[in-house]
Amino acid sequence: MPYEIKHSPEFAIIDYHLAPGESVIAESGAMVSMSSNIKMKTEARGGILAAAKRKLLGGESIFQNTFTAEGGAGRVMLAPGAPGDVIAFDLEAGRSLMIQSSAYLAATPTVQLDTKWGGAKGFFSGVGMFLLKATGPGTVFVCSYGAIYPKRCDGQYIVDTDHIVAFQDSVQYSISKVGGIKSLFFGGEGLVAKFSGQGMIYAQTRSPSSLAAFLHPFRPVKNNN
Amino acid sequence: MQQTIEFGPAYAMATIDLAAGEDVTVEAGSMVGMSDGLQVKTHIGGNRVGFFGAILNFLGALVKKFLGGETFFVNTYKPPEGQPGRVLVAPALAGDIIHYALDGTRSLMVQASSFLASAGGVTVKTKFGGLKSLFSGQGAFWLIVSGAGDLWVNCYGAIEQVDVQEKYIVDTGHIVGFEDTLDYQIKGAGGLKQTLLSGEGLTCHFSGQGKLYIQTRTVGGLVGWITPRLQG
Amino acid sequence: MRFETAFGPGYTLCICRLDQGDKVVAESGAMVTQDAHIRMETSASAGKGIGGMLKGLGRKMFLGESFFRNTFHAETGPGEVTFAPKLPGDIMVYEMRGQDMIVQQTSYLAAAPTVEIETKWGGFKSFFGEGRMFWIRAFGTGPLALNAFGAIKEIQVDGYFTIDTGHIVAFEPTLSFSIKRVGSWFSTFFSSEGLVCRFAGSGKLFIQTRNPNEFGTLIGSKLPPRNG
Numbered sequence: 001m002p003y004e005i006k007h008s009p010e011f012a013i014i015d016y017h018l019a020p021g022e023s024v025i026a027e028s029g030a031m032v033s034m035s036s037n038i039k040m041k042t043e044a045r046g047g048i049l050a051a052a053k054r055k056l057l058g059g060e061s062i063f064q065n066t067f068t069a070e071g072g073a074g075r076v077m078l079a080p081g082a083p084g085d086v087i088a089f090d091l092e093a094g095r096s097l098m099i100q101s102s103a104y105l106a107a108t109p110t111v112q113l114d115t116k117w118g119g120a121k122g123f124f125s126g127v128g129m130f131l132l133k134a135t136g137p138g139t140v141f142v143c144s145y146g147a148i149y150p151k152r153c154d155g156q157y158i159v160d161t162d163h164i165v166a167f168q169d170s171v172q173y174s175i176s177k178v179g180g181i182k183s184l185f186f187g188g189e190g191l192v193a194k195f196s197g198q199g200m201i202y203a204q205t206r207s208p209s210s211l212a213a214f215l216h217p218f219r220p221v222k223n224n225n
Numbered sequence: 226m227q228q229t230i231e232f233g234p235a236y237a238m239a240t241i242d243l244a245a246g247e248d249v250t251v252e253a254g255s256m257v258g259m260s261d262g263l264q265v266k267t268h269i270g271g272n273r274v275g276f277f278g279a280i281l282n283f284l285g286a287l288v289k290k291f292l293g294g295e296t297f298f299v300n301t302y303k304p305p306e307g308q309p310g311r312v313l314v315a316p317a318l319a320g321d322i323i324h325y326a327l328d329g330t331r332s333l334m335v336q337a338s339s340f341l342a343s344a345g346g347v348t349v350k351t352k353f354g355g356l357k358s359l360f361s362g363q364g365a366f367w368l369i370v371s372g373a374g375d376l377w378v379n380c381y382g383a384i385e386q387v388d389v390q391e392k393y394i395v396d397t398g399h400i401v402g403f404e405d406t407l408d409y410q411i412k413g414a415g416g417l418k419q420t421l422l423s424g425e426g427l428t429c430h431f432s433g434q435g436k437l438y439i440q441t442r443t444v445g446g447l448v449g450w451i452t453p454r455l456q457g
Numbered sequence: 458m459r460f461e462t463a464f465g466p467g468y469t470l471c472i473c474r475l476d477q478g479d480k481v482v483a484e485s486g487a488m489v490t491q492d493a494h495i496r497m498e499t500s501a502s503a504g505k506g507i508g509g510m511l512k513g514l515g516r517k518m519f520l521g522e523s524f525f526r527n528t529f530h531a532e533t534g535p536g537e538v539t540f541a542p543k544l545p546g547d548i549m550v551y552e553m554r555g556q557d558m559i560v561q562q563t564s565y566l567a568a569a570p571t572v573e574i575e576t577k578w579g580g581f582k583s584f585f586g587e588g589r590m591f592w593i594r595a596f597g598t599g600p601l602a603l604n605a606f607g608a609i610k611e612i613q614v615d616g617y618f619t620i621d622t623g624h625i626v627a628f629e630p631t632l633s634f635s636i637k638r639v640g641s642w643f644s645t646f647f648s649s650e651g652l653v654c655r656f657a658g659s660g661k662l663f664i665q666t667r668n669p670n671e672f673g674t675l676i677g678s679k680l681p682p683r684n685g
Contacts, residue, residue, distance in 0.1 A: 007383035010235040010467035011320070011441040015385075029426075029449065032385075032399045033439055036392035036430070079399075079441050081450030083319055083382065083545065084468065102450065146468030146545065149490070156493035163489045163541075194493065203490050203539075205470040210486070210543035212454040214669070218677020219455070222684050232608035235467035236546065238666040254671060257624050258664060261617035261655070313664075315607070317671040319467075319545060448679050455680060 003139075009085035009147040014078045014106060018069035024076065025066045026106035032077035034067065041066045066109070080105050080143035084204065087148055089166075091136025096169040099132045103142050103165045103204075111138035133169070142166050146206030153195045161191045162207035168199035226344055226375065234321035234383040239342070243310045248303040249375075251342040257313040262305040269298055314342055316379035320440065323384055329373035335402040337366040339440075345374025369405070378402060382442030389431050397427045398443035404435035458569055460600050466547035466608040471540040471567060475531035483540050483567035485525040492536035498528045528570070540567050542604035544669060549609050551601045551627075560603060560627040562591040563669075569599030594630075603627060607667030614662050619655045623668035629660035 003016045003024075013032060016024050031040070042063050067076045080086065086105060089097050107113070112135040134140040144165045151157060153171050161175065173193045195201055226249075227242040238257060241249050253267065304310025316322070325333065327347060334352075343349060350369045370376055380401045387393060389407055397411060410430045426445070431437060458479040461472045470489065473481045485499070529538045542548070543563075551558065553572050565574070575594045595601055603609075605626045612618060614632055622636070634656045656662055 006385070007234060007441055009464055011382035013383075013385070013441045029446065031396055032441065033387065033393065033395040036394055038394075077385070077439070077441075079382070079446070081442075081446030081448075083442055083447070102453075146541070147464035147470065149463070149470055149539065151490060157490065158493050159490045160488055205464055205468040205489065205541050206545055207489075207541070207543070208451065208454050211545075212451055212456065214543055215451065215673055215677050215680060216456065216683060218673035219680045219683040220678065222682040231610070232466055232666055236607035236666040238608065238610065256621055256653075257666065257668075258612070258618060258620040261619065315666045315668075317668065317675045319607070319667065319672075444676070444679065447676065451676075452681060455683070 003088065005086050005088060011079075011083055012086035012143070014086055014088075014141055016067075016076050016078065018067070018074045018076065020069055020072050020074075023066050023068040023109050024078075024106055025064050025109055026078045027080075027104065028063045028065060030078045030080065030105060031065065031067070032079045034076040035069075035074045037069060037071050038074040038076050039068050039070050041068070078106050078141075082143065082145040082208070084144040084146050084206070085148050086141055086143045087202070089134075089140050089142060091134065091138060091140060093137040094135065096133050096135040097140060097142075097166050098169055099134055099140070099142055099166045100164055101130050101132050102208075103144060104132050104134070104140070105143040106141040107134065108138040108140075111136060111140050142202070144202075144204035145208050145211070146204045149203045149205055151201045151203060153197060153199055153201050155196065157195045157201060158192050159195065159201060159203050160207070161193050162209050163203045163205070164193060165202040165204045167195065167201040170199035171195045171197040171201065228324055228375070228377075230322050230324060236315070236319055237322040237379070238313055238315040239322050239324065239377055241312045241314060241342070241344070243302070243304050243312070245304065245307050245309055247344065248301050249312060249342055249344040250299050250301045251312065251314050252316075252340055253298040253300055255314050255316055255341060256300065256302075257315050259302065259313065260304070260309075260311040262308070263310050263312065264303045264305070266301045266303075267298060268301070314377065316341055318379070318381045318444070320379060320381045320442070321384050322377055322379050323438070325376045325378065327370065327373055327376055329371070332369055332371040332405040333376070333402050334405060335368045335370055335376075335378055336400055337368055339378045339380060339401050340368055340370075341379045342377040343370070343375060346372045347374035347376055348372045378438075380438070380440035381444060381447075382440045385439040385441060387437045387439060389433065389435055389437050391432065391434075393431045393437065395429050395431065395437065395439060396443075397429050398445050399439050399441070400429060401438040401440050403431065403437040406435035407431050407433045407437065458600075460550045460567070460602050462548050462550060462602075468541070468545050469548040469604070471548045471550075471602045471604075473529075473538050473540065473567065474535070475529070475538070476535050477531055477533070480528050480530045480570050481538065481567055482526050482528050482570055482572075483538075484542075484565055485527055487540040487542065487566060488527070488529070489539045489541045491529065491538040494531075494533050495536045495538055496530045496532055498530065499525060540602070542566050544604075544606045546604060546606045546665065546667065547609045548602055548604045549663070551603060553595065553598050553601050555596075555598055557630050558595045558601070558627050559630055560593050560595050561625060562593050564603045564605060564626045565593060565595075566602045566604045568595075568601040571597050571599040572601045573597040603663070605663075605665035606669045606672070607665040610664050610666065612662045612664060613660075614656050615659050617655060617657050618662065619653050620662065620664055621668060622652045622654050623670050624664045624666070625654060626663040626665050628656065628662045631660035632656045632658045632662065
């Protein structure tokens, strides 16, 4: 295995051992450390149009870094910004994984990435968050805030949208509120995704919006002078 | 002195048991709990002695605070005369704690915000990391820890130890500490374009032989990740 | 109804398995996943109706933080619902057996309906932790899931022990306590060592290894400013 995922599930990183000439592509800012013969190339991945699509939807940096081992084997460690886990998915040719955009960390160069808009209700409550479709062949690395709780959907399953990391393309989803209007104001449970069909769903055990809400009162206040 | 570290690597806490006559110096704000009767004295980290030394230490601390670094105030805990004492210590961020028994032969360079506690004959000197490190997101100050005694270091995330043989490159935000046998140089991530667009910021190029300690998360990374989700 | 925990101590998930007819009560906003047939009701307190709603609102106004709870009911068959707290950290399941437990309000995650919660605990008025900390009294029987910021450590106090108030999760009321400041004006100005709580007597004390206010202050100061 060219890679090892260490310190799972609390502060997982990918420790990637690249063969000479081999590459791995990662989100900007993910590099922790690397051996001196690794060449890093920064580019807008998937061409300008795809990058523009992602940029328009806000939030995500449009640039990715390609790390290549030159003149010998090399080592690069990659980490996400959020505390939590990293999981590798080996995708067969043509099979896809739907990934929440900020959960995408890295992939081998043969993985195709396509952005899929989250839907009018806004699948996710954060700015510029959308669904990414990763199609094999290749390996895609997904990161989570918290640990990853995998669940096999066999009919119907409900997941709070803040907690969705990824799911197989064989399941369908619809967004709704749980428990009616009263719950929306008092229940705290906002939007949920109702999954149906057969396939795997990956949930994260913490919610980024809860952390954002917690940190809110600690932020400096804008000075309107 | 006995110590144990529990709950690593996620939320490590150190339990330090002091024998009669011993004391431990802990970064301010890190005390979780303590046994009864411990004497607590606050001072500013810094090695100058005497009245003017104290003033210089104080000014230095203010400068550090202004530059966005650690204020480096420490509390020294000492049990009552002839009795043992216990102090529980933990940092503000999630992550691990590592304990080093320093034997006096080697010094460690430690990122200022990673210092948690020290005991025995350990001396801690501050070193300004140079202008480049002001922008590293890491804070501008490093500590040189030498002498013989105990050192506790905290990190954000888990700790990865790398035995550098010749050369190794590390994102500056991820450096916890390293042995003084390593030489280092801080550079941008490549060309100007790379430094700005890659998101990598500054990197530290190590050469020589020695141990390097890396943390698997950074405060900058956490801030960058949570910012798009903030409201208002 | 039983609780299991997984992925501790970092980002513990509380997994609740319900037999048909079972109910579980959880803090609002805590649900992560659930089987589709489980029904969720919002009740401001264990009771229903206007009286219950008013009691809940009373709690909200009094405590300054909403303390609404949801009841999950596995009416039509057995099922699973999972819960997580707002902050990272561990979850512990404490079996209540008729004795009281004083719990920091944000540490309450979920419980069997037979565990009751009371907010008018006489001792808490004098108990002013850093920032806003509110205390509830839990009594009754059944499992009670408590979450913490960080890992949870149980300390058996026999004599005296002093804890930074931001690190307290829960304690048995057989312990008495007094609040003090640590260090001089100098240290509190610069060092943020705030209030500590000196426990006395004999009893169990549960602490968390991280302090939410310290974490919030450290990270919050580095975030972009907010509107008012």
